[in-house]
Amino acid sequence: MNAGSAKTPKLGVQDATKIYHTASGDLLALDRCSLDVHANEIVSIVGPSGCGKTTLLWSMSGLHRLSSGTIRLDGREITGPHPDIGIVFQEANLLPWRNLDANIHFPFEIKGEKPDRAWIAHLVNRVGLDGFGGKFPRELSGGMQQRAAIVRALALKPSVLLMDEPFGALDSFTREEMNRLVEEIWLDTKTTIVFITHSIEEAIFLSDRVVVLSARPGRVAKEYRVPFLRPRSLEIMATKEVFDLTNTIKMDIVGERVRPKARERGTAEIVRIRP
Amino acid sequence: MSGGDTIPEFSKTKGGDGHDVSLTNLSAFASGPGIRSGAEVAAIIAVAVIIIGGIELALRLFNVPHYIMPAPSAIAYALFDEFPLIAPHLGYTLVELISGFSIGAIIGLVMAAVITQFPFAEKIVAPYILLLVTTPMLALVPLLILRFGFGYTPRIIAVALAAGPMVMINAATGFRRVDSAKIALARSYGASTLQIFWKIRAPMALPMILVGLMIGAIFGLLTAVGAEMVGGGFGLGNRLTTYSSMIQMPQFFAVVLILSMLGILIYVLFFLIGKKWASWEA
Numbered sequence: 130m131n132a133g134s135a136k137t138p139k140l141g142v143q144d145a146t147k148i149y150h151t152a153s154g155d156l157l158a159l160d161r162c163s164l165d166v167h168a169n170e171i172v173s174i175v176g177p178s179g180c181g182k183t184t185l186l187w188s189m190s191g192l193h194r195l196s197s198g199t200i201r202l203d204g205r206e207i208t209g210p211h212p213d214i215g216i217v218f219q220e221a222n223l224l225p226w227r228n229l230d231a232n233i234h235f236p237f238e239i240k241g242e243k244p245d246r247a248w249i250a251h252l253v254n255r256v257g258l259d260g261f262g263g264k265f266p267r268e269l270s271g272g273m274q275q276r277a278a279i280v281r282a283l284a285l286k287p288s289v290l291l292m293d294e295p296f297g298a299l300d301s302f303t304r305e306e307m308n309r310l311v312e313e314i315w316l317d318t319k320t321t322i323v324f325i326t327h328s329i330e331e332a333i334f335l336s337d338r339v340v341v342l343s344a345r346p347g348r349v350a351k352e353y354r355v356p357f358l359r360p361r362s363l364e365i366m367a368t369k370e371v372f373d374l375t376n377t378i379k380m381d382i383v384g385e386r387v388r389p390k391a392r393e394r395g396t397a398e399i400v401r402i403r404p
Numbered sequence: 405m406s407g408g409d410t411i412p413e414f415s416k417t418k419g420g421d422g423h424d425v426s427l428t429n430l431s432a433f434a435s436g437p438g439i440r441s442g443a444e445v446a447a448i449i450a451v452a453v454i455i456i457g458g459i460e461l462a463l464r465l466f467n468v469p470h471y472i473m474p475a476p477s478a479i480a481y482a483l484f485d486e487f488p489l490i491a492p493h494l495g496y497t498l499v500e501l502i503s504g505f506s507i508g509a510i511i512g513l514v515m516a517a518v519i520t521q522f523p524f525a526e527k528i529v530a531p532y533i534l535l536l537v538t539t540p541m542l543a544l545v546p547l548l549i550l551r552f553g554f555g556y557t558p559r560i561i562a563v564a565l566a567a568g569p570m571v572m573i574n575a576a577t578g579f580r581r582v583d584s585a586k587i588a589l590a591r592s593y594g595a596s597t598l599q600i601f602w603k604i605r606a607p608m609a610l611p612m613i614l615v616g617l618m619i620g621a622i623f624g625l626l627t628a629v630g631a632e633m634v635g636g637g638f639g640l641g642n643r644l645t646t647y648s649s650m651i652q653m654p655q656f657f658a659v660v661l662i663l664s665m666l667g668i669l670i671y672v673l674f675f676l677i678g679k680k681w682a683s684w685e686a
Contacts, residue, residue, distance in 0.1 A: 192588050210592045222585045225684045226607045239593040239603070265684060285593075
């Protein structure tokens, strides 16, 4: 899937605009948002809540049609769900009436394909779910459910993995464990990953780039490179560089939260809130 | 699809989380009476012996005439003695119940599945469905007998009319429980509308469908017996009117006992099906 020269991004978002038509009026969720994700890259998207992160991700996956703008995969515009894009949803999103095996086989079932058993066994082993195939989601912890969801998302060998706040509901230890797992999987498969999160630490630990979206309507406000090599150890999280970067991004997001209110009041005085 | 999208939302389900507005819900399947130990079994039997024995004793002590309330022993005797005579009538009632219920349930299920796909049509049809649910179909039996005679036909129609709407209204509640994230999951693999229905919507609706089938079957039983009491010379309902007119109270209560057993059987049947196929919701 290396169709891209250095010029063609793996996933290219150009002027993405999305308007939701709701009962209480139109809602501009994304406003000319542009972003390129290159092959084998991990890019995190952070931003104030309600800024359109999930909308952007759902649009990238082809689940939502944009009101205007384009999403290109390997240079070709996509208008619907694409087999080369895997998604990990919030809260695992497993089907509760199926056991883990049946959940992992779900993509093949929909495609009408035979499950790739060797690949699935490899993935299941990788995420440490050996022997849990017969268990139902309710019998597993949140972390294990999300591991199964990752296996399901990778089952069809997508070249892009979109992850929508996958670990938001987990406790911080489990979250760190899952972050290391994502890194391992990346080292193993070099899958391009777009990762949405509320946690700046998580974004920095995982990503080559952290993209900060503005408050609604979402646009790319800032972008930061994270230069560390992989595998990254948790120690890098204690370095001054990471500390400073975390604070910078935090202030970006807090600033984005304050600004719209100030605009409403029509005052130039912005009170900066320090965390 | 552009513009028709809804804002991604991850609340577990829309329109209820297993505590839907309906006559009952599936927690009945999950937390039903389960017998745990020998001591519990002994206690249950002991209580039954005390209650039944107490009634027997009281009726004998106070010389209650059998046409007011026959003794449990007399009812038990009548049940065994008369059973060969009652059995064919049990058969007739079962035929009416099973065929009427099947017809009503299939129509109810199909209508629920179709109608929930069209929210606008649903709004228009809803009051009529409510009317069908709340009207006692027994009221139509004299009319049905005028039109179809004293055979099976009017009874089967009445049972179908009683069971169908019950199945439909509960199944519709199930089919309305849209989980946008699960549908998005299926769509992300390119699932067709039909695949989404069979692999997401139907399994999600199954617990409510089972509740509907159970209520429908019990309403069907009530209606079958009621219709038999109105007219026609066969069926358990007919036995009730016959025995009471002849003041054969032990036999009368034997039939009542059979009817209670039928109702319990229906409950247990759906309880077991629910435990097997819908316990994931607990």
